[in-house]
Amino acid sequence: MAMAGMVFRGSFEHTLDAKGRLAMPARFRDLFAQPAGGELYLTCMEGSHVRLYPLSLWEELEAKLALQPFTEESSDQYLLLAAYYGQEATLDGAGRLLIPAKLRERAGIDKDVTLLGKIRHIEVWDRCRLAAQVAEIEPTLRNVRQHLSTLGI
Secondary structure: OOOOOOOEEEEEEEEOOOOOEEEOOHHHHHHHHHHHOOEEEEEOOOOOOEEEEEHHHHHHHHHHHHOOOOOOHHHHHHHHHHHHOOEEEEOOOOOEEEOOHHHHHHHOOOOEEEEEEEEOOEEEEEHHHHHHHHHHHHHHHHHHHHHHHHOOO
């Protein structure tokens, strides 16, 4: 697996510039440079945030999806959305990433964002939208802990 030992974790608050570019935090930038040479795959399937994958990881996911029968509707729908909202990208020389307008609009991202490390990928959220999501989830934390304990976590 291309991602062995690579983990995105933590959160960082940033501001997009007027062109929609995101200055990647050094920790994440260094991780993206390791397996993928700064190449990424961006998508926004859920509509609440933009997902950033190292291109090598995205290619692994594509290989798994390619093994599914063409009649597998959920795989086909996933690929449709991933392709429609997806785009390959590269960090520029200053470590910035241009988030296309189509993805920013879908995720409701204007300027102030929070990046979340989610182990194998990064999510870019509008800061206010993420705060509302966290406030909604926090009251259910006890149930979440109970469920995770059944999984041995």
